[in-house]
Amino acid sequence: MKYLGLDLGTKSLGISISDMTKTIATAYGTIHFDEENYDEAISKLSTIVEKEPIEKFILGFPKNMNNTVGPRALVTLEFKKKLEKTFNIPVEMQDERLSTKEASGYMIKEGLSRKKRKQKIDSLAANIILQTYLDKRKD
Numbered sequence: 774m775k776y777l778g779l780d781l782g783t784k785s786l787g788i789s790i791s792d793m794t795k796t797i798a799t800a801y802g803t804i805h806f807d808e809e810n811y812d813e814a815i816s817k818l819s820t821i822v823e824k825e826p827i828e829k830f831i832l833g834f835p836k837n838m839n840n841t842v843g844p845r846a847l848v849t850l851e852f853k854k855k856l857e858k859t860f861n862i863p864v865e866m867q868d869e870r871l872s873t874k875e876a877s878g879y880m881i882k883e884g885l886s887r888k889k890r891k892q893k894i895d896s897l898a899a900n901i902i903l904q905t906y907l908d909k910r911k912d
Contacts, residue, residue: 774828777801777821778903780869780895781833781849786814787895789903790825795910798903800896811852815859822860830856833869833902867906869898 776795780787788801801821806813821827832853835845842850853864 774826776829776831776903776907777825777827778831778867778899778906779833780899780902781811781814781852782895784808785895786818787897787899788818788821789896789900791903791907795907798900798907800893800900803893803895809848811848811855814852815855818856819859822862827860827862830860830862830864831867831903831906832856832864833899834866835869838870865906867902869902 775793776791776798778787778789778791778798784806786804786806788804789798790801791798804814804817806817832849834849835843837843837846849866853866856862856864
Protein backbone atom coordinates (compact mmCIF):
# COMPACT_ATOMS: atom_id res chain seq x y z
CA MET A 774 0.00 0.00 0.00
CA LYS A 775 1.11 3.56 -0.73
CA TYR A 776 0.50 7.10 0.47
CA LEU A 777 -0.68 9.84 -1.87
CA GLY A 778 0.54 13.38 -1.18
CA LEU A 779 -1.76 16.23 -2.22
CA ASP A 780 -1.21 19.96 -2.64
CA LEU A 781 -4.58 21.69 -3.14
CA GLY A 782 -4.80 24.93 -5.08
CA THR A 783 -7.77 26.87 -6.40
CA LYS A 784 -7.46 25.34 -9.91
CA SER A 785 -5.03 22.46 -9.50
CA LEU A 786 -4.17 19.52 -7.30
CA GLY A 787 -0.52 18.50 -7.14
CA ILE A 788 0.01 14.80 -6.53
CA SER A 789 2.92 12.70 -5.33
CA ILE A 790 3.07 9.05 -4.36
CA SER A 791 5.17 7.02 -1.95
CA ASP A 792 6.92 3.78 -2.72
CA MET A 793 5.57 0.60 -1.11
CA THR A 794 7.96 0.95 1.84
CA LYS A 795 6.68 4.50 2.48
CA THR A 796 10.23 5.85 2.39
CA ILE A 797 10.50 7.82 -0.84
CA ALA A 798 8.02 10.27 -2.37
CA THR A 799 7.88 10.75 -6.14
CA ALA A 800 6.05 13.47 -8.04
CA TYR A 801 3.04 11.89 -9.77
CA GLY A 802 1.46 14.77 -11.67
CA THR A 803 -1.12 17.55 -11.48
CA ILE A 804 -4.87 17.51 -11.85
CA HIS A 805 -6.38 20.68 -13.30
CA PHE A 806 -9.99 21.64 -12.64
CA ASP A 807 -12.30 24.63 -12.93
CA GLU A 808 -11.63 27.26 -10.27
CA GLU A 809 -12.77 26.03 -6.84
CA ASN A 810 -14.61 23.05 -8.37
CA TYR A 811 -13.27 20.57 -5.84
CA ASP A 812 -15.85 17.92 -6.80
CA GLU A 813 -14.26 17.87 -10.27
CA ALA A 814 -10.83 17.46 -8.64
CA ILE A 815 -12.07 14.50 -6.61
CA SER A 816 -13.69 12.95 -9.66
CA LYS A 817 -10.37 13.14 -11.56
CA LEU A 818 -8.48 11.87 -8.51
CA SER A 819 -10.65 8.75 -8.46
CA THR A 820 -8.87 7.51 -11.62
CA ILE A 821 -5.58 7.43 -9.70
CA VAL A 822 -7.13 5.86 -6.60
CA GLU A 823 -8.60 3.07 -8.75
CA LYS A 824 -5.19 2.41 -10.31
CA GLU A 825 -2.92 2.67 -7.24
CA PRO A 826 -3.15 0.84 -3.87
CA ILE A 827 -3.65 3.94 -1.68
CA GLU A 828 -3.68 3.46 2.10
CA LYS A 829 -3.67 7.11 3.14
CA PHE A 830 -3.81 10.64 1.76
CA ILE A 831 -1.34 13.22 3.06
CA LEU A 832 -2.94 16.60 2.40
CA GLY A 833 -0.94 19.81 2.64
CA PHE A 834 -2.38 22.11 5.31
CA PRO A 835 -1.75 25.78 4.42
CA LYS A 836 -1.56 27.41 7.83
CA ASN A 837 -0.64 31.07 8.08
CA MET A 838 2.94 31.85 9.03
CA ASN A 839 1.76 32.78 12.56
CA ASN A 840 0.24 29.25 12.88
CA THR A 841 -3.37 30.43 12.56
CA VAL A 842 -5.96 28.86 10.27
CA GLY A 843 -7.01 31.18 7.46
CA PRO A 844 -9.50 30.94 4.57
CA ARG A 845 -7.33 28.59 2.43
CA ALA A 846 -6.86 26.23 5.37
CA LEU A 847 -10.65 26.15 5.92
CA VAL A 848 -11.18 25.24 2.25
CA THR A 849 -8.57 22.50 2.64
CA LEU A 850 -10.36 21.09 5.70
CA GLU A 851 -13.59 20.92 3.68
CA PHE A 852 -11.68 19.13 0.89
CA LYS A 853 -10.37 16.67 3.50
CA LYS A 854 -13.96 15.82 4.48
CA LYS A 855 -14.88 15.25 0.81
CA LEU A 856 -11.87 12.97 0.33
CA GLU A 857 -12.75 10.86 3.38
CA LYS A 858 -16.42 10.61 2.40
CA THR A 859 -15.71 9.78 -1.26
CA PHE A 860 -12.87 7.28 -0.88
CA ASN A 861 -13.18 6.02 2.71
CA ILE A 862 -9.41 6.40 2.99
CA PRO A 863 -7.85 8.23 5.98
CA VAL A 864 -6.48 11.73 5.38
CA GLU A 865 -3.67 13.20 7.46
CA MET A 866 -2.83 16.89 7.36
CA GLN A 867 0.79 17.96 6.87
CA ASP A 868 1.91 21.54 7.47
CA GLU A 869 2.81 22.86 4.05
CA ARG A 870 4.04 26.34 4.86
CA LEU A 871 6.66 27.36 2.32
CA SER A 872 6.47 24.09 0.33
CA THR A 873 5.59 25.90 -2.91
CA LYS A 874 8.34 28.44 -2.33
CA GLU A 875 10.79 25.60 -1.64
CA ALA A 876 9.69 23.78 -4.81
CA SER A 877 10.12 26.95 -6.85
CA GLY A 878 13.59 27.47 -5.39
CA TYR A 879 14.64 23.95 -6.40
CA MET A 880 13.52 24.48 -9.96
CA ILE A 881 15.14 27.89 -10.29
CA LYS A 882 18.39 26.41 -8.97
CA GLU A 883 18.13 23.67 -11.61
CA GLY A 884 17.66 26.29 -14.32
CA LEU A 885 14.14 25.32 -15.40
CA SER A 886 12.33 27.87 -17.53
CA ARG A 887 9.36 29.75 -16.10
CA LYS A 888 7.04 27.68 -18.33
CA LYS A 889 8.45 24.36 -17.07
CA ARG A 890 8.34 25.56 -13.46
CA LYS A 891 4.65 26.42 -13.87
CA GLN A 892 3.95 22.92 -15.22
CA LYS A 893 5.75 21.14 -12.38
CA ILE A 894 5.28 23.37 -9.31
CA ASP A 895 2.16 21.67 -7.93
CA SER A 896 3.40 18.08 -8.11
CA LEU A 897 6.79 19.09 -6.70
CA ALA A 898 5.10 20.91 -3.81
CA ALA A 899 3.02 17.76 -3.19
CA ASN A 900 6.24 15.76 -3.28
CA ILE A 901 7.79 18.00 -0.61
CA ILE A 902 4.65 17.66 1.54
CA LEU A 903 4.68 13.87 1.29
CA GLN A 904 8.45 13.49 1.76
CA THR A 905 8.29 15.73 4.85
CA TYR A 906 5.56 13.49 6.25
CA LEU A 907 7.50 10.31 5.46
CA ASP A 908 10.69 11.67 7.04
CA LYS A 909 8.79 12.73 10.15
CA ARG A 910 7.53 9.15 10.60
CA LYS A 911 11.11 7.84 10.81
CA ASP A 912 11.98 9.92 13.91
